[in-house]
Amino acid sequence: MAIDLIQKLIDTVSDFRGLAFNTVAVSALLLYETIITFPEEVNHVWTWLVAVVAIAAGRLVLNLRSSAAKSLNASSSETTTPPRGFISQDIEMGIFTTVIETNQT
Structure with a gap:
């Protein structure tokens, strides 16, 4: 039971970490495109x-x-x-x- 909770916590943290990385990457690309365009x-x-x-x-x-x-x-x-x-x-x-x-x- 406790192992399942720990595994869910690890999965949630890794999902958030992946989401944060993707958000930063997309934001950087949008910022770069905006700087190039305007x-x-x-x-x-x-x-x-x-x-x-x-x-x-x-x-x-x-x-x-x-x-x-x-x-x-x-x-x-x-x-x-x-x-x-x-x-x-x-x-x-x-x-x-x-x-x-x-x-x-």
Whole structure:
């Protein structure tokens, strides 16, 4: 009985692994075909995607720095980190300005 359950589990996992591999392979082929067919449009999409990822990464780093500084300064009443919103707005404006200038050239 237990051997049958283990065998079913192994079969299910291997089915999912095969399905995941097939999904990744088909997605890669579709992405490749799209890049070949629409190179200029894909270039704009990649540029904006990189900007969105960079903004998210910047916010994550700022949040981690802020929480690390708070945990280090938990015993003191002062924090030495600047306001988080001001820095993240500057980062976002710089990234969007760069992306817009890149797309216009």
